[in-house]
Amino acid sequence: MVAEWELEEVDVFVNRVANSQVKHFYPTAAAKYTGLPLHLVFERLLKLVDSKKLVLKWEIRCPSYGCGRTVDTTDKLADKVGEELQCVCGEDIEVITDIIFPVFELNPEYKEHIKKKGSSRTLVLREKRITSPGTPVSLSSKELVSQDSKALLEKHAPPQIINHITVHGDFRGNIQGEIEMTDNRRNMSGNNFGGANFSGNVNFQGDDVRQTQTVHKSPIDDAFLAFIEEIKKMPDSQEKKDALSDVEAMQEAVKNGNLDRAKRIYGLLSNAVRDTAAGMTIAKLLGFIAGA
Numbered sequence: 001m002v003a004e005w006e007l008e009e010v011d012v013f014v015n016r017v018a019n020s021q022v023k024h025f026y027p028t029a030a031a032k033y034t035g036l037p038l039h040l041v042f043e044r045l046l047k048l049v050d051s052k053k054l055v056l057k058w059e060i061r062c063p064s065y066g067c068g069r070t071v072d073t074t075d076k077l078a079d080k081v082g083e084e085l086q087c088v089c090g091e092d093i094e095v096i097t098d099i100i101f102p103v104f105e106l107n108p109e110y111k112e113h114i115k116k117k118g119s120s121r122t123l124v125l126r127e128k129r130i131t132s133p134g135t136p137v138s139l140s141s142k143e144l145v146s147q148d149s150k151a152l153l154e155k156h157a158p159p160q161i162i163n164h165i166t167v168h169g170d171f172r173g174n175i176q177g178e179i180e181m182t183d184n185r186r187n188m189s190g191n192n193f194g195g196a197n198f199s200g201n202v203n204f205q206g207d208d209v210r211q212t213q214t215v216h217k218s219p220i221d222d223a224f225l226a227f228i229e230e231i232k233k234m235p236d237s238q239e240k241k242d243a244l245s246d247v248e249a250m251q252e253a254v255k256n257g258n259l260d261r262a263k264r265i266y267g268l269l270s271n272a273v274r275d276t277a278a279g280m281t282i283a284k285l286l287g288f289i290a291g292a
Protein backbone atom coordinates (compact mmCIF):
# COMPACT_ATOMS: atom_id res chain seq x y z
CA MET A 1 0.00 0.00 0.00
CA VAL A 2 1.31 3.37 -0.97
CA ALA A 3 0.61 6.22 1.45
CA GLU A 4 -0.58 9.66 0.44
CA TRP A 5 2.66 11.24 1.66
CA GLU A 6 4.62 8.92 -0.60
CA LEU A 7 2.60 10.10 -3.58
CA GLU A 8 3.55 13.65 -2.67
CA GLU A 9 7.02 12.72 -3.89
CA VAL A 10 5.49 13.05 -7.36
CA ASP A 11 4.73 16.71 -6.56
CA VAL A 12 8.30 17.15 -5.39
CA PHE A 13 9.45 15.70 -8.71
CA VAL A 14 7.23 18.15 -10.61
CA ASN A 15 8.71 21.08 -8.68
CA ARG A 16 12.20 19.87 -9.48
CA VAL A 17 11.25 19.72 -13.15
CA ALA A 18 10.13 23.35 -12.88
CA ASN A 19 13.66 24.23 -11.78
CA SER A 20 15.32 22.14 -14.49
CA GLN A 21 16.00 22.46 -18.21
CA VAL A 22 13.52 19.67 -18.91
CA LYS A 23 10.65 21.09 -20.99
CA HIS A 24 8.36 18.09 -20.90
CA PHE A 25 8.42 14.66 -19.31
CA TYR A 26 6.85 11.25 -19.54
CA PRO A 27 5.27 9.48 -16.55
CA THR A 28 8.28 7.13 -16.48
CA ALA A 29 10.56 9.98 -15.39
CA ALA A 30 8.38 10.60 -12.32
CA ALA A 31 8.22 6.86 -11.60
CA LYS A 32 11.98 6.60 -11.78
CA TYR A 33 12.50 9.64 -9.57
CA THR A 34 10.05 8.53 -6.90
CA GLY A 35 10.47 4.76 -7.17
CA LEU A 36 6.67 4.46 -7.12
CA PRO A 37 4.60 2.22 -9.44
CA LEU A 38 3.92 3.82 -12.79
CA HIS A 39 0.13 3.63 -12.60
CA LEU A 40 0.05 5.45 -9.25
CA VAL A 41 2.43 8.07 -10.53
CA PHE A 42 0.33 8.60 -13.65
CA GLU A 43 -2.79 8.98 -11.53
CA ARG A 44 -1.11 11.61 -9.39
CA LEU A 45 0.12 13.48 -12.44
CA LEU A 46 -3.41 13.56 -13.85
CA LYS A 47 -4.60 15.09 -10.59
CA LEU A 48 -1.91 17.77 -10.95
CA VAL A 49 -3.38 18.46 -14.39
CA ASP A 50 -6.71 18.98 -12.67
CA SER A 51 -5.14 21.44 -10.25
CA LYS A 52 -3.55 23.29 -13.21
CA LYS A 53 0.03 22.63 -12.19
CA LEU A 54 0.59 20.48 -15.26
CA VAL A 55 -0.62 20.43 -18.83
CA LEU A 56 -1.32 17.08 -20.45
CA LYS A 57 -0.48 16.60 -24.09
CA TRP A 58 -0.45 13.59 -26.37
CA GLU A 59 2.29 12.46 -28.66
CA ILE A 60 1.19 10.41 -31.63
CA ARG A 61 4.11 8.30 -32.71
CA CYS A 62 4.65 6.39 -35.92
CA PRO A 63 4.14 2.64 -35.40
CA SER A 64 6.39 1.67 -38.30
CA TYR A 65 9.23 -0.61 -37.22
CA GLY A 66 12.42 1.38 -36.89
CA CYS A 67 10.70 4.76 -37.26
CA GLY A 68 8.83 5.86 -34.13
CA ARG A 69 8.83 9.55 -35.01
CA THR A 70 6.44 11.83 -33.20
CA VAL A 71 4.01 12.62 -35.99
CA ASP A 72 1.93 15.04 -33.97
CA THR A 73 1.67 16.49 -30.47
CA THR A 74 -1.76 17.66 -29.44
CA ASP A 75 -3.76 18.65 -26.39
CA LYS A 76 -6.99 17.76 -28.19
CA LEU A 77 -6.83 14.05 -28.76
CA ALA A 78 -10.44 13.85 -29.82
CA ASP A 79 -9.63 15.92 -32.90
CA LYS A 80 -7.01 13.44 -34.00
CA VAL A 81 -8.94 10.23 -33.59
CA GLY A 82 -10.31 9.17 -36.93
CA GLU A 83 -8.06 11.61 -38.77
CA GLU A 84 -5.77 10.28 -41.50
CA LEU A 85 -2.20 11.00 -40.53
CA GLN A 86 0.88 10.18 -42.50
CA CYS A 87 4.43 9.93 -41.21
CA VAL A 88 7.34 11.29 -43.24
CA CYS A 89 8.46 7.64 -43.54
CA GLY A 90 5.35 7.00 -45.64
CA GLU A 91 3.39 5.06 -43.02
CA ASP A 92 -0.35 5.76 -42.91
CA ILE A 93 -1.31 6.17 -39.29
CA GLU A 94 -4.45 5.24 -37.46
CA VAL A 95 -4.66 6.89 -34.04
CA ILE A 96 -5.06 4.03 -31.55
CA THR A 97 -3.92 3.58 -27.94
CA ASP A 98 -0.71 1.80 -29.04
CA ILE A 99 0.68 4.96 -30.57
CA ILE A 100 -0.64 7.55 -28.11
CA PHE A 101 1.90 8.65 -25.52
CA PRO A 102 0.91 11.01 -22.70
CA VAL A 103 3.46 13.75 -22.06
CA PHE A 104 3.33 16.42 -19.38
CA GLU A 105 4.44 20.02 -19.38
CA LEU A 106 4.52 22.49 -16.53
CA ASN A 107 1.80 25.10 -16.66
CA PRO A 108 3.97 28.17 -17.41
CA GLU A 109 2.42 30.15 -14.54
CA TYR A 110 3.09 27.39 -12.05
CA LYS A 111 6.62 27.01 -13.34
CA GLU A 112 7.24 30.73 -12.78
CA HIS A 113 5.81 30.46 -9.29
CA ILE A 114 8.09 27.54 -8.38
CA LYS A 115 11.14 29.14 -9.92
CA LYS A 116 10.65 32.26 -7.78
CA LYS A 117 10.23 30.13 -4.70
CA GLY A 118 13.04 27.79 -5.67
CA SER A 119 16.10 30.02 -5.34
CA SER A 120 16.54 29.34 -1.65
CA ARG A 121 16.53 25.59 -2.21
CA THR A 122 19.41 25.36 -4.62
CA LEU A 123 21.37 23.02 -2.36
CA VAL A 124 18.62 20.44 -2.27
CA LEU A 125 18.09 20.69 -6.00
CA ARG A 126 21.67 19.84 -6.74
CA GLU A 127 21.31 16.48 -5.05
CA LYS A 128 18.80 15.02 -7.42
CA ARG A 129 18.78 17.09 -10.52
CA ILE A 130 16.42 16.12 -13.31
CA THR A 131 18.02 16.03 -16.71
CA SER A 132 15.90 13.63 -18.73
CA PRO A 133 12.23 13.55 -19.72
CA GLY A 134 12.13 9.77 -19.26
CA THR A 135 10.99 7.13 -21.71
CA PRO A 136 7.68 7.54 -23.53
CA VAL A 137 5.05 5.01 -22.50
CA SER A 138 1.89 4.50 -24.54
CA LEU A 139 -1.72 4.32 -23.43
CA SER A 140 -1.68 0.63 -24.28
CA SER A 141 0.90 -0.11 -21.57
CA LYS A 142 -0.62 -2.31 -18.88
CA GLU A 143 1.51 -0.51 -16.30
CA LEU A 144 0.26 2.99 -16.89
CA VAL A 145 -3.41 3.47 -16.23
CA SER A 146 -5.20 2.78 -12.93
CA GLN A 147 -8.96 2.54 -12.58
CA ASP A 148 -9.03 6.07 -11.14
CA SER A 149 -6.80 7.41 -13.90
CA LYS A 150 -9.10 5.97 -16.50
CA ALA A 151 -11.92 8.04 -15.00
CA LEU A 152 -9.69 11.13 -14.92
CA LEU A 153 -8.68 10.55 -18.53
CA GLU A 154 -12.26 10.81 -19.72
CA LYS A 155 -11.82 14.57 -19.61
CA HIS A 156 -8.81 14.38 -21.89
CA ALA A 157 -9.45 11.60 -24.37
CA PRO A 158 -12.45 10.54 -26.44
CA PRO A 159 -14.43 7.36 -25.66
CA GLN A 160 -13.03 5.54 -28.70
CA ILE A 161 -9.65 5.68 -26.99
CA ILE A 162 -10.77 5.30 -23.36
CA ASN A 163 -12.64 2.08 -24.19
CA HIS A 164 -9.44 0.47 -25.43
CA ILE A 165 -7.36 1.21 -22.37
CA THR A 166 -6.40 -1.76 -20.23
CA VAL A 167 -6.28 -0.87 -16.56
CA HIS A 168 -3.29 -1.86 -14.43
CA GLY A 169 -4.01 -4.98 -12.41
CA ASP A 170 -6.60 -6.18 -14.89
CA PHE A 171 -4.49 -9.22 -15.71
CA ARG A 172 -5.69 -10.92 -18.81
CA GLY A 173 -2.59 -12.84 -19.68
CA ASN A 174 -0.38 -14.94 -17.50
CA ILE A 175 0.71 -13.20 -14.38
CA GLN A 176 4.28 -14.43 -14.59
CA GLY A 177 4.63 -12.61 -17.88
CA GLU A 178 3.37 -9.41 -16.34
CA ILE A 179 5.87 -9.63 -13.54
CA GLU A 180 8.73 -10.22 -15.93
CA MET A 181 7.67 -7.19 -17.91
CA THR A 182 7.66 -5.07 -14.81
CA ASP A 183 11.12 -6.24 -13.83
CA ASN A 184 12.45 -5.59 -17.30
CA ARG A 185 11.05 -2.14 -17.30
CA ARG A 186 12.58 -1.39 -13.98
CA ASN A 187 15.96 -2.49 -15.29
CA MET A 188 15.54 -0.37 -18.37
CA SER A 189 14.65 2.68 -16.38
CA GLY A 190 18.16 2.62 -14.95
CA ASN A 191 19.52 3.38 -18.38
CA ASN A 192 19.77 6.85 -19.69
CA PHE A 193 17.67 6.78 -22.81
CA GLY A 194 18.69 10.30 -23.63
CA GLY A 195 22.21 9.02 -24.21
CA ALA A 196 23.19 7.66 -27.56
CA ASN A 197 24.97 4.54 -26.34
CA PHE A 198 21.97 2.34 -26.70
CA SER A 199 21.26 0.68 -29.97
CA GLY A 200 19.97 -2.37 -31.72
CA ASN A 201 18.38 -4.21 -28.83
CA VAL A 202 14.76 -3.82 -29.64
CA ASN A 203 13.45 -6.98 -28.08
CA PHE A 204 13.73 -6.41 -24.41
CA GLN A 205 10.50 -4.70 -23.63
CA GLY A 206 7.70 -6.40 -25.46
CA ASP A 207 5.16 -3.87 -26.57
CA ASP A 208 7.36 -0.94 -25.72
CA VAL A 209 9.72 -1.72 -28.56
CA ARG A 210 8.86 1.40 -30.51
CA GLN A 211 9.56 3.69 -27.63
CA THR A 212 13.19 2.74 -27.52
CA GLN A 213 13.40 3.25 -31.25
CA THR A 214 12.41 6.84 -30.90
CA VAL A 215 15.50 7.83 -28.99
CA HIS A 216 17.89 6.24 -31.46
CA LYS A 217 18.79 7.52 -34.80
CA SER A 218 16.21 6.40 -37.30
CA PRO A 219 17.18 4.83 -40.64
CA ILE A 220 16.56 8.23 -42.18
CA ASP A 221 18.98 9.91 -39.77
CA ASP A 222 21.53 7.23 -40.59
CA ALA A 223 20.95 7.73 -44.29
CA PHE A 224 21.46 11.49 -43.91
CA LEU A 225 24.68 10.88 -42.02
CA ALA A 226 25.91 8.59 -44.80
CA PHE A 227 24.85 11.15 -47.40
CA ILE A 228 26.76 13.94 -45.67
CA GLU A 229 29.83 11.70 -45.37
CA GLU A 230 29.56 10.91 -49.08
CA ILE A 231 29.43 14.59 -50.01
CA LYS A 232 32.39 15.36 -47.74
CA LYS A 233 34.46 13.03 -49.92
CA MET A 234 33.97 15.32 -52.89
CA PRO A 235 36.88 17.63 -53.83
CA ASP A 236 36.50 21.05 -52.20
CA SER A 237 34.37 23.31 -54.34
CA GLN A 238 31.44 25.66 -54.18
CA GLU A 239 29.25 22.78 -55.33
CA LYS A 240 30.35 20.71 -52.35
CA LYS A 241 29.63 23.57 -49.94
CA ASP A 242 26.20 24.13 -51.46
CA ALA A 243 25.40 20.43 -51.39
CA LEU A 244 26.31 20.19 -47.70
CA SER A 245 24.14 23.11 -46.69
CA ASP A 246 21.31 21.87 -48.94
CA VAL A 247 21.39 18.43 -47.36
CA GLU A 248 21.37 19.95 -43.89
CA ALA A 249 18.34 22.07 -44.82
CA MET A 250 16.74 18.95 -46.27
CA GLN A 251 17.31 17.03 -43.05
CA GLU A 252 15.85 19.90 -41.06
CA ALA A 253 12.77 19.92 -43.30
CA VAL A 254 12.29 16.18 -42.78
CA LYS A 255 12.64 16.63 -39.03
CA ASN A 256 9.92 19.27 -39.15
CA GLY A 257 7.71 16.96 -41.16
CA ASN A 258 7.92 19.23 -44.21
CA LEU A 259 8.42 16.60 -46.85
CA ASP A 260 7.52 18.93 -49.73
CA ARG A 261 10.30 21.29 -48.79
CA ALA A 262 12.73 18.38 -48.46
CA LYS A 263 11.74 17.22 -51.91
CA ARG A 264 12.27 20.69 -53.40
CA ILE A 265 15.74 20.90 -51.87
CA TYR A 266 16.51 17.41 -53.13
CA GLY A 267 15.54 18.60 -56.59
CA LEU A 268 18.17 21.37 -56.35
CA LEU A 269 21.03 18.95 -55.76
CA SER A 270 23.27 18.15 -58.73
CA ASN A 271 22.88 14.80 -60.45
CA ALA A 272 26.33 13.78 -59.28
CA VAL A 273 25.23 14.25 -55.67
CA ARG A 274 21.79 12.71 -56.10
CA ASP A 275 23.17 9.64 -57.88
CA THR A 276 25.48 8.63 -55.05
CA ALA A 277 24.41 5.44 -53.25
CA ALA A 278 23.58 7.45 -50.13
CA GLY A 279 21.61 9.96 -52.20
CA MET A 280 19.56 7.17 -53.73
CA THR A 281 18.93 5.65 -50.29
CA ILE A 282 17.56 8.93 -48.95
CA ALA A 283 15.35 9.42 -51.98
CA LYS A 284 13.94 5.90 -51.60
CA LEU A 285 13.39 6.27 -47.86
CA LEU A 286 11.54 9.53 -48.33
CA GLY A 287 9.54 8.13 -51.22
CA PHE A 288 10.99 10.57 -53.81
CA ILE A 289 11.87 7.61 -56.01
CA ALA A 290 10.45 4.11 -56.04
CA GLY A 291 12.06 1.11 -54.41
CA ALA A 292 12.16 1.64 -50.65
Ligand SMILES: [Zn+2]
Nearest residue numbers: 062067087089
Ligand atom coordinates in the same frame (compact mmCIF):
# COMPACT_ATOMS: atom_id res chain seq x y z
ZN1 LIG B 1 7.28 6.76 -39.53
